[in-house]
Amino acid sequence: MKRIVACFYIALSWLFASGLAHAADPLKIGFVGGQTGYMAQCDQPNLKGMELAVAQINAKGGIDGKLPIELIARDSRSEVAPSAVMAQELLSEGVTVMISPCDVDHSVAVAQITAAAQVPTISSCASTPSLASVGGEFMFINCTPDNLQGGVLGKYAAEQGYKRALVLVSRDTPYTYQLPMYFADAFKKAGGELIGTVEYKLGQQDFAAEVTKIKALQPQPDVIMTSAYEPDFPAFLKQLRSAGVTAAVLGSDGLDSPTIWGLGAVADGVVFSTAGFPVEGSSLAQFASDYKQHFGEESQTSFNATGYDIIKIIEAAVVATGDKTDGKSIRDAIDNLQDVQVATGKITYRGLNRIPLRSVALNKVQDGKKTFVSTVTLQPGEIPPPN
Amino acid sequence: MDYFAQQAVNALALGGTYALLALGLAVVFSILGLINFAHGELMTITGYGLVFSLAAGVPYPGALICGVALAVFCAVAMERVAFRPVRRASATTMLLTSFAVSSILHTAFQNFISARPKPVPVPEWLGGAFTLAGIQIGAIPSLSILVTVVALATLVWFFQSAQTGLAMRAASEDFAVTRLMGINANRVIAASFAISGFLAAVAGILWLFQRGSVDPMMGFVPVLKAFIAAVLGGLGSLQGAVLGGLILGATEVMLRAYLPEALLGFRDAIALALIIGLLIVFPNGLMGRPIQAR
Structure with a gap:
């Protein structure tokens, strides 16, 4: 008798639960990111951006006014193995789209699991172009790819009339090694010369x-390019300037943080590439004010905006499928997106093998503030090929 | 020659910072037999102390003192809360406790302060440099060297002349006998943590001046370097820790300065291989005492 009651109870609760779930049935988006550990400085702000986008969309009743989003975040502890475990866990919770950690190898670990399950996966901010091919058909990049940024900076350096460049690289990550190499490719192609690589x-x-090594170079470089970020970049820059090296310094989107323009006079004149600049009336300015209203504090980094972008990309893709929510349809829809308006500007995936085309904004640090230099869109031929 | 002299100054500045850190580890180890891996977090705490007291309107010198005082306080609190309950446990238990303290602090900084770096304003004059006998010396490296020398001299005086210092030296020789002489164990151990907190704070401030920001992970790399330096010098030997720090700093700088480009990627491996080589010749570290019983 007891057993029959138990069975009945289980059957009833199952019916009840599935009935309820059907009524709401949100689109589940999973985010495996480093909420603790070294990646937290990128993935925590990413999560906040995503939360803002989800809140805005759900306030209007969901995607297309009818499909609410449920964002489920898990901490990868900035380690590769837990990233895979968390991805597996989120899949069993039934997520339709996955967002993977900021770093490329962690994203590959997630992609190996999601690809088999045919769940489209977007990396929060890994920007190594080869991620899209290594990760397979379901893996997308969100942030500006390294070769695009390197190309923009190389072209800019040549246009400034710089003749001799030096790059500061670290082989510890593809971002800190390959991006300066893409810069060097573009700079050489535009007629410049690479006179040194310092590691x-x-x-x-x-x-x-x-710095002593750089100072001993004869002739001195006109420009030093690096994709170092905090805390390495400020330490390098301070020591470089205190040694009396006056070469121009170029950096990449890792520098888009108030702590960089807060460095004082030493950072004056540093130019860096990033996803956008909050010009009055732009989508990024709108994002900044929405962010402040939602969280009651200023957005401290561009990772807030790029996190927001991912949810907007997913929204656009779901709308494009005509509200289909299976992984394959969403994957195909993302792969076909063109000129989607996101916080940082416009983003295109069509015909690009899951590596986005974004406009790149050049920013300059001046008197303790971030100022706008220009927005650059490269011609396909000007982008260094990914290696 | 100029290039070498310049690099030698660089080596001395970096080695000095490592020496301060290694000494902080060694002071605690010599008495408790504990390698405190949360030592690096004391540097981070100094940074946050500095940032928050500046934000509260404390003038710069006062904020520096607040930062140092906070680190000393936290070091002593760390001992009282985390290490005292396991003092009689095995060395492994204490080591694991220190890892736990370190990772609890990391996570607390990330979740309760910010995962992003907080800018630390650095006085403008520290960005300058002066020329001495044809060698350009930055204000920060010279400050590093100066502060290291002063801190070491103070410590030497403390260990030679102050009563607590003498008690600590005695405790590091033989803790049981020292206690039989009527020395209060808790006081000696608390003092060793206070000194290690002070040394971490001083090294932390030098570090902060160079990087201009404090973030939750700031103490991670330095504590590893300090550990290597302390092992190289001979665990438990205070002079050894200083020597180890200087050798480690010099090795790193010279390898970075003179290795050909193709080998630069391996410089940490080469530096560690050299240190392993030294340890094969001096198994107890350069100035360590042989371990009599196992």
Whole structure:
């Protein structure tokens, strides 16, 4: 008797639960990101951007006014193995779209699981172009790919009349190694010369040996390019300037943070590429004010906006499928997106093998503020080919 | 020659910072037999102390003192809360406790302060440099060297002349006998943590001046370097820790300065291989005492 009651109870609760689930049935988006560990400085702000986008969309009744989004975030602890475990866990919770961590190898770990399940996956901010091919047909990049940024900076450097460039690289990550190499490719193609490559280790702090090396170069470089970010970049820049090296310094989107323009006079004149600039009336300015209203604090980094972008990309793709919510349809729809308006500007995936085309904004640090230089869109021939 | 002299100054500045950190680890190890891996977090705490007291309107020198005081306080609190309950447990238990303290602090910084770096304003004059006998020396490296020398001299005086210092040296020789002489164990251990907190704070401030920001992971790399330096010098030997720090700093800088480009990627491997080589010749570290019983 007891057993029959138990069975009846289970059957009833199952019916009840499935009935309820059907009534709401949100689109489940999973985010495996480093909420603790070294990636937290990117993936925590990414999550906030995503939360804002989800809140805005759900306030209007969901995607297309009818399909609400449920965002489920898991902490990868900035490690590769837990990333895979968390991805598996989210799949069993039934997510339709996955967002993978900021770093490329962690994203590959997630992609190996989601690809088999045919769940489209977008990396929060990994920007190594080869991720899209290594990760398979279901893996998309969100942030500006390294070769695009390197291309923009190389072209800019040549246009400024710089003749001799030096790059500061670290082999610890593809971002800190390949991006300066793409810069060098573009700079050489535009007629410049690469006179040196100096290496550092992530988190090295002390750049005295490297700076002494640069200072000993004859002739001196006109421009030094690096994709180092905090804390390495400020340490390098301070030591470079205190040694009296006056070459122009170019950086990439890792520098888009108030702590960089807060460095004071030493950062004056640093130019860096990033996804956008909040010009009055732009989508990014709108995002900044929405963010402040929602969270009660200023957005501190561009990762807030790029996190927001991912949800907008998914929204656009679901709308394009005519509200289909299976992985394959959404994947195909993302792959076909063109000129989607997101917080940082417009984004296109069509015909690009899951590597987005974004406009790149050049920003300059001036008197403790971020100022706008220009927005650059490269011709396909000007983008260094991914290696 | 100029290039070498310049790099030698760089080596001394970096080695000095490593020496301060290694000494902080060694002071605690010599008494408790504990490698405190949360030592790096004390640097981070100094940074946050500095940032928040500046934000509260404390003038710069006062904020520096607040930062140092906070680190000393936290070091002592760390001992009281985390290490005292496991003092009689095995060395492994204490080591694991220190890992736990370190990772709890990391996560707390990330979730309760910010995962993003917080800018630390650095006085403008520290960005300058001066020329001495044809060698250009930055204000920060010279400050590093100066501060290291002063801190070490103060410590030497403390260990030679102050009563607590003498008690600590005695405790590091033989804790049981020292206690039989009527020395209060808790006081000696708390003092060793206070000194290690002070050294971490001083090294932390030098580090902060160079990087201009404090973030939750800031202490991770330095504590590893300090550990290597302390092992190289001989665990438990204070002079050894200083020597180890200087050698490690010099090795790193010279490898970075003189390795050909193709080998630069391997410089940490080469540096560690050299250190392993030294340890094969001096199994107890350069100035360590042989371990009599196992």
